[in-house]
Amino acid sequence: MxxxxxxxxxxxxxxxxxxxxxxxxxxxxxxxxxxxxxxxxxxxxxxxxxxxxxxxxxxxxxxxxxxxxxxxxxxxxxxxxxxxxxxxxxxxxxxxxxxxxxxxxxxxxxxxxxxxxxxxxxxxxxxxxxxxxxxxxxxxxxxxxxxxxxxxxxxxxxxLPVLSTLRDLIATGDEIIRIEGVLSGSLSLLLGEFMPGNGTSSAQWSSLVSHAKDIGHTEPDPREDLNGLDFARKLTIIARVIGVEVTSPESFPVESLIPFELSSLPSSAEGIAQFMSELPKFDAHMDAAKNAAEKQGKILRYVGSIDVPTGAIEVGLRHVEKGSPISDLQGSQIVSIYTKRYGTNPLILQGGGGGxxxxxxxxxxxxxxxxxxxx
Structure with missing residues (x-):
């Protein structure tokens, strides 16, 4: 044995x-x-x-x-x-x-x-x-x-078998061209409730964040989800696995959903409480982002992408097409992998990944x- x-x-x-x-x-x-x-x-x-x-x-x-x-x-x-x-x-x-x-x-x-x-x-x-x-x-x-x-x-x-799938694609000689997806269950849930892909919502961003925190769908300090760093870490790992050299998660643009005015609050219990109490003052910013997407007939989502030929990596709010896999997300994660073999129809991995x-x-x-x- x-x-x-x-x-x-x-x-x-x-x-x-x-x-x-x-x-x-x-x-x-x-x-x-x-x-x-x-x-x-x-x-x-x-x-x-x-x-x-x-x-x-x-x-x-x-x-x-x-x-x-x-x-x-x-x-x-x-x-x-x-x-x-x-x-x-x-x-x-x-x-x-x-x-x-x-x-x-x-x-x-x-x-x-x-x-x-x-x-x-x-x-x-x-x-x-x-x-x-x-x-x-x-x-x-x-x-x-x-x-x-x-x-x-x-x-x-x-x-989700993201890394093993990418390694298999590379090992069998495929060429990865682009990777795009939503790699935060918390932000997927929040944006999916804030702007549903197949409906409307009048909920305020701050109230959704507060509720998600209360039921354990965010970290105890929601700023750990809202700052995008955890998402950026995942993209960094993906990039390195497929051969795109990234020095650190801070080496590419990451859009934080924490209002600048609240970004310096301490990480203590008092700092968390102050952040939650003051967040409603900044709901207008997220409302404006949602309205801009609506005017284009699109859906607001928090998305990350890697363009392999250029090495460009980005994380932040994006306007996505209605009816697309990303637009319908509400709590689950998704990764779309565009390769030479798959052409314009990406290999898509989607599902819940937490708990x-x-x-x-x-x-x-x-x-x-x-x-x-x-x-």
Whole structure:
């Protein structure tokens, strides 16, 4: 039997105990495998659980890990730095795999340390693949040197097979000409409600943002969605995967939907509250953008695009044709891929990509692919 040891690093959400919605769903799905790997390390924001060396037994139970955390059979520690996690995994039995379910930049910057030691990486963390391009290159060169694997399908489009499809197109000799799409479920939902593709709406932009925040369809600080940076990170990853060199997400135009007058508010709870209370004062700006689209008989959407021949990348509000796939979006994501083979009829990937169980499924799929390739 092939032996694999895995480590899950997952941050708890706010003050709630646990490893977050995605982390808990991932552990549940691990427990459903017929031949699961051994979970030897489970790290969260405040605590690390370790299967005691040198025997690495008992392993951490997938679904009863919280009960096991209170027993003396597992070693416990405060949050460990990445280098110590790598050292622990490097000595664990079998092939080791790091499952990073955080958005932590410091951990992403340490991927080369793991990979050099033969520890494969599975992650939805966009930071390692969208920060400075030197880190992106170092990650994959380290994987080659360490004979390890890197799977990050969920960094773009949730569980939509965006990156794997692009890699397949390139590997089979197709030429990618243009990529266009909506890669933010939150902005897709907000714009779809603000200006439906097949109807009208009188809802004010600020009220839609407030409601989406209240029901958890945006980040706790909606500015993390509205500034477009997360969207820009995804386009950066796509561009690099298809061979367009992008130094950073700040190296191309990204239109922020945060009013300039509110852009300097602090990221504290007080700053979030002030932003939400003052946002209605700027509804006229979004109303004007919607009216401009209506005058042209088009629909307002937040769109990103990559023109491969010129290397031009843009993210921002666009007027799209009524009846087009993008105009009908309301919460889902879409990527249209124009290639030499597909001509003027693009390959379209569309669907929802978020939520704890769905994202966990994407992580699980990547983990199973890594385990299969490492056999």
């Amino acid at each position: 092939d032996l694999f040891s895995i480590s899950l690093v997952s941050h708890q959400v706010g003050d709630r105990p646990g490893v977050g919605g995605v982390g808990n769903a991932f552990l549940e799905q691990l427990g459903q495998l017929s031949n699961p790997p051994k979970l030897v390390l489970l790290a969260r924001s405040t605590q690390t659980l370790l299967s005691p060396a040198p025997a690495y037994s008992p392993c951490i139970p997938f679904t009863q890990w919280e009960d096991a955390a209170n027993s003396p059979s597992l070693a416990k520690s405060n949050a460990l730095p990445p280098a110590e996690i790598a050292a622990f995994l490097a000595s664990a039995p079998g092939r080791a795999i790091l499952v990073d379910n955080t958005s932590d930049l410091a951990l992403a910057q340490a991927y080369p340390i793991f990979l050099e030691r033969g520890i494969s990486v599975v992650t939805p963390n966009k930071k390692g693949f969208s920060e400075d391009i030197s880190l992106f290159n170092d990650i994959f060169s380290s994987a080659v040197r360490g004979n390890a694997l890197v799977y990050h399908q969920c960094t773009v489009g949730g569980t 704890g169980e769905i994202t966990a499924m994407g992580l699980m799929a990547d983990l199973l692919k890594v385990m299969e390739r490492l056999k």
